[in-house]
């Protein structure tokens with residue numbers, strides 16, 4: 001049986017899909033030039049080149065979720081390089097020039113991507129639009145090389161006719177589509193998906209948000225540059241108007257609407273972008289209608305939160321997954337209800353547990369303006385322990401997790417992991433060093449499957465047996481189910497499994513039992529108590545469920561208004577009158593009253 005861990009080409013590219021894609025491309029290469037008149041063939045070439053440019057939107061907008069409005073500026077760079085090399089009769093010919101054009105655009109993409117490290121959303125859109133405006137101004141003032149001399153771009157002999165040039169652009173489109181599909185399966189591709197949903201989640205899995213975004217800008221600029229170069233090859237001479245900033249915005253709207261991160265979406269977008277004006281002309285409708293349609297329709301896509309191709313693919317995937325789930329043997333569900341297997345026989349070995357504290361926090365202070373959320377908090381998680389962090393609502397528990405995880409920047413106080421100071425490190429570096437966290441609100445990308453999410457968490461490709469063992473242990477349905485069909489409570493457990501999959505020194509778990517029934521919560525508590533011995537991971541557990549805390553934690557620290565009011569063995573701390581008083585102080589909330597009752601009435 002083939003191992004999941006061995007990353008072969010067929011792991012990166014679905015052979016069936018790739019074969020279908022290549023076959024369709026081959027049919028198009030034969031049929032389109034044979035069927036279409038020269039006019040429509042020319043339009044078909046324009047559409048496929050448009051589709052290549054849209055593939056660049058597919059990377060930056062569709063995959064990474066970054067609002068970029070200057071993709072045509074990158075295309076202009078590609079075209080410029082091709083025209084310059086053509087004017088100089090540089091060696092290599094058009095195909096080499098096109099690649100060089102893409103390579104020239106990539107660093108410019110990274111440069112424009114630098115502000116994206118600090119700003120996002122509309123602000124970033126404005127910055128990228130500024131780049132498009134600057135390109136417009138520069139191109140308006142300076143002509144493309146070769147236009148004065150009227151030296152048109154020389155096509156290679158094999159692609160000199162339009163019929164053959166169509167074949168070339170289809171090949172380029174197909175190669176890019178296959179390369180991007182393979183990239184989707186790599187850690188970089190998955191990191192884009194996480195970025196699109198939550199940068200904090202990505203950082204918590206050890207992913208560098210900066211590197212992933214810059215890579216998205218560079219790759220998307222490369223693809224757009226290739227598109228621009230092909231455009232120069234098609235037209236012979238290009239002018240500033242071919243890359244107008246307004247066009248960049250229209251293509252962005254098409255990207256949001258159609259979803260060019262899927263090959264069929266890129267093609268549809270290319271056809272729309274290139275042929276819309278002609279179709280309107282043919283049916284005798286005013287050209288302005290195109291602009292109005294592209295202004296209004298994306299609003300619907302934004303409201304559904306999905307592009308057209310995502311919507312269609314999602315529906316198919318959900319239907320398939322529901323069938324898969326309903327067909328799951330009853331035994332599987334029963335197993336989730338029973339206790340976990342006594343011994344772990346698969347997967348990576350447990351992390352060796354040290355002797356000193358796994359996590360040692362001293363004097364940690366966090367202020368949000370006038371609110372002191374944490375005031376010189378000390379807390380230790382001994383190696384091999386599950387320690388509870390409890391306290392009424394607003395006590396500072398989540399702030400503590402974020403602060404220790406590095407999500408609130410550099411703060412007063414020290415944080416040591418396995419004896420090594422980590423308090424000056426970025427969140428993704430802390431995660432990579434062995435400090436993982438989960439969030440109160442999980443934002444797992446619904447496009448992922450359970451296995452894919454565990455792979456992201458682990459930072460490596462897990463064996464199927466190892467993935468199933470983790471899922472089973474934490475009470476998730478076993479198998480590679482799409483995340484979109486598992487309920488919110490199960491997603492939290494999946495989050496915990498993904499954190500543990502990385503074998504960190506310490507996992508900070510923020511209310512993992514929220515959304516679980518009392519019985520499920522009890523089961524989770526029993527399993528969490530066994531995490532150190534089973535996986536070698538020490539745990540800090542934030543919870544409101546006192547029954548769970550009692551079963552899972554051997555020690556507890558209690559926070560109230562950002563101060564530690566008690567710390568020590570669980571039962572002793574829960575009987576502390578100061579702790580009960582802190583909870584009763586918040587008994588105006590249902591949570592506080594319930595927790596205060598649970599503190600004094602152990603049910604274990």
Ligand SMILES: Nc1ncnc2c1ncn2[C@@H]1O[C@H](COP(=O)(O)OP(=O)(O)OP(=O)(O)O)[C@@H](O)[C@H]1O
Nearest residue numbers: 368371372373391392393394395396397398399400
């Ligand atoms: N981003 C923020 N800006 C300003 N104040 C904040 C922010 N986040 C938290 N706080 C405040 O800091 C204090 C601690 O909040 P925190 O969310 O850490 O408490 P908690 O113990 O996790 O509460 P809960 O149990 O309800 O999750 C509260 O007074 C809260 O209002």
